[in-house]
Amino acid sequence: MTVFLKLDDIKKCVQLNEQLIPVIEDAFKNLADGNTIMPPIQRLDVHKYNGETDVKAAYIEGLDSYAIKIASGFFDNPKLGIPSSNGMMILLDSKTGVIKSILLDEGYLTDIRTAIAGSIAAKYLSNPDSTKAGIIGAGLQAKLQLEALKLVRPISTVFIWSRDREKLINFEREIQYLGLDIKKSSSIEELVKLSEIVVTTTPSKSPLIKSAWLKKGLHITAMGSDAEEKNEIDPDIIKKCDTYIPDSQSQTAVLGELHHAIKANIISINENFNEIGEVILNPALGRKNKEDITLCDLTGTGVQDTAIARFTFDIAMKKNLGTRL
Amino acid sequence: MTVFLKLDDIKKCVQLNEQLIPVIEDAFKNLADGNTIMPPIQRLDVHKYNGETDVKAAYIEGLDSYAIKIASGFFDNPKLGIPSSNGMMILLDSKTGVIKSILLDEGYLTDIRTAIAGSIAAKYLSNPDSTKAGIIGAGLQAKLQLEALKLVRPISTVFIWSRDREKLINFEREIQYLGLDIKKSSSIEELVKLSEIVVTTTPSKSPLIKSAWLKKGLHITAMGSDAEEKNEIDPDIIKKCDTYIPDSQSQTAVLGELHHAIKANIISINENFNEIGEVILNPALGRKNKEDITLCDLTGTGVQDTAIARFTFDIAMKKNLGTRL
Secondary structure, rough: OOOEEEHHHHHHHOOOOOOOHHHHHHHHHHHHHHEEEOOEEEEEEEHHEEEEEEEEEEEEOOOOEEEEEEEEOOOOOHHHHHHHHHEEEEEEEEEOOOOEEEEEOHHHHHHHHHHHHHHHHHHOOOOOOOOOEEEEEOOOHHHHHHHHHHHHOOOOOEEEOOOOOHHHHHHHHOOOOHHOEEEEEOHHHHHHHHHHHHEEEOOOOOOOOHHHHOOOOEEEEEOOOOOOOOOOOOHHHHHHHEEEOOHHHHHHOOOOHHHOOOOOOOOOOOOOOOOOOHHHHHHHHHHOOOOOOOOEEOOOOOOHHHHHHHHHHHHHHOOOOOOEE | OOOEEHHHHHHOOOOOOOOHHHHHHHHHHHHHHHEEOOOOOOOEEEEEHOOEEEEEEEEEOOOOEEEEEEEEEOOOOHHOOOOOOOEEEEEEEOOOOEEEEEEEEOOOOHHHHHHHHHHHHHHHHHOOOOEEEEEOOOOOOHHHHHHHHOOOOOOOOEEEEOOOHHHHHHHHHHHHHHHOOOOOOOOHHHHHHOOOEEEEEEOOOOOOEEHHHHHOOOEEEEEOOOOOOOOOOOOHHHHOOOOOEEEHHHHHHHOOOHHHHOOOOOOOOOOOOOHHHHHHOOOOOOOOOOOOEEEEOOOOOOOHHHHHHHHHHHHHHHHOEEEEO
16 A cells, blocks of 8 residues: 655645754764665756756665655746756655655655755754854745754844845745845855855855855855755865865765865865764764854755655654555 | 556556567667666665665656656565565656656566567577577566567477476466476576577576587577676676677676676676667677577666656556546
């Protein structure tokens, strides 16, 4: 029996809130502990239509199910009036491979677990009294990352910047409900100078944040770069900052900001960094003092998908949602 | 709108017959022509339960949809009274990434497209007047490969062998309906000596067919090896045979019989072989004369999955089958 869950059912089970932080923290801890089988991301590009599909998967030892996640991004879709992102998750029984559930979440669960990873990065790496956030980019993840930050830090002011002025104005309107003091920055440099926590959420292919703009105490979460060609952070920053933390070094060395630092010979491919799961297990590995400059490099991991798919399925079963196929 | 197809609907659309041969041939031709984006297989092992999940995917230029296929094998399942194999295919719109169809085929379409690849191997590589087949292994694919051979060659006698005597006797009973003269071989050596076409369908981890047993005119299709550790054919045979044809050299060099020949330094990693799609495009690249010894190495490719998922979906739409989700 396979349980089929549609987006409306899934939204009844999962929203962006504090409840998810320990769920995703556990996933990262398992990844750090080596209790996980997480194969490399499978990526298929449909160049002709400016599209890509990524498949992520992870089995966590001891859990009775694991997920395979299909996420697509077709970047010309907005011209057709449909969202760029799409996707689904499949939950399999760890003992038999039987398909327990198909979660046709249209990318919703990926958006949520990505935002929660942002919460976790800020929780362990930013200064606890940070009130000023800077958000670069004005898409859905810009909004969710800001919401996610508010779960862990007393944010009262947000500086926003986007390459696209029209999107920025829409974004400003969209985030009114958060009750923050919203300031449109005239440049990224200005945004970085005024913020205590900066989150980059763009598909940029060249660095947005320059090394020269770094200042004491700053925390940066770079979550836009999840593909070889993407790059939001000056590679020098990885060397210059006090603490660089990847979600998964095997992924950031290929897809994330680290990739560009390795390519530019700024960081050796053999250098070993603590991953976010190790910091959660031992917070002393994160920020050491108020003046540290910290950088978290998020590419999105299969363990997060397995964690959120399992969490959703369990709640759906309790609520008796979904269709038995 | 996503169309959901269950196994019973899928079986109404697709059976193992001649109709599928050009469908899968086209897929191989596209692969050979380089009109394909086919990422490496993503494999996730669940060692604890003797299970594995493979994800295969391929986009063929110009086609309006592409498939991602999840196939699992949990080899202790029969002890629980359920099949080892399971799986599903997902058909995505090439232009938008929107999920057009979910085919919960439980591995059925993989079984069929694998058998059809066996037909194609025999069609281009075995002697046309071959009447004697040898089948090594006694599982579902043993039966399907034999059925598939009958589509392209005038098989009248089949020699069968399995490590497991009980399974062999069941297999003998199961294939009665094909109306062949069935002979149980006392050894693989005997089977190879008496057959014109041999198909290996086992999960063996050490060679079953020895190089010393080769004889003029023999064609072998090795379809069991689809993982690093699997090996059915003495690696020397790849050097000794007149024509070695992989389904996809990038896959057989890692997962197939070729892998073991490279590891044993019998074949250079730089040697370039014609793939089955190139032979279909130009049959002169296949068997050149009656006495040639030919070997086809099948690991199973994403293009086959895309081809059969599209074929199934088109027929299901014509028959108005499935559930709109």
